[in-house]
Amino acid sequence: MTLHRNAFNAARRHILAGVVAAAVLSPMAAFAHAHLDRSTPAAGSTGPAPTEVTLWFTEALEPKFSTIEVRDAKGVAVHTGKATPGPDNTAELRVAVHPLPPGRYQVIWRILSVDTHRTSGEFAFTVAP
Numbered sequence: 113m114t115l116h117r118n119a120f121n122a123a124r125r126h127i128l129a130g131v132v133a134a135a136v137l138s139p140m141a142a143f144a145h146a147h148l149d150r151s152t153p154a155a156g157s158t159g160p161a162p163t164e165v166t167l168w169f170t171e172a173l174e175p176k177f178s179t180i181e182v183r184d185a186k187g188v189a190v191h192t193g194k195a196t197p198g199p200d201n202t203a204e205l206r207v208a209v210h211p212l213p214p215g216r217y218q219v220i221w222r223i224l225s226v227d228t229h230r231t232s233g234e235f236a237f238t239v240a241p
């Protein structure tokens with residue numbers, strides 16, 4: 113009897129695992145990967161020095177596994193600390209930057225979206241003199 117019950121439980125666990133896997137896998141096919149929707153400063157823009165760089169994506173992110181780097185024209189990192197999620201938007205990621213002198217800056221982002229897909233990209237903005 114115990115044996116039967118164990119076998120039954122094992123079978124049930126197996127079916128349950130299948131159901132969970134199906135539930136996890138099916139939305140993946142439906143969702144597009146997270147792409148950069150917009151940012152401040154905007155890609156290609158010229159303007160005043162920002163105190164932080166904020167990126168909004170097309171899908172929710174896993175902030176722990178997502179990064180933003182900001183580098184000056186010499187490739188020196190000018191961001192301070194780690195990228196953090198937006199206060200009430202799971203598709204938002206921001207990073208603070210040191211006071212930025214005029215020049216061109218590169219933003220390099222690597223993110224893990226909640227559908228477990230990794231995407232990355234980069235863009236530049238310019239701080240006006």
Ligand SMILES: [Cu+2]
Pocket residue numbers: 140143144145146225227228229
């Ligand atoms: Cu995806």
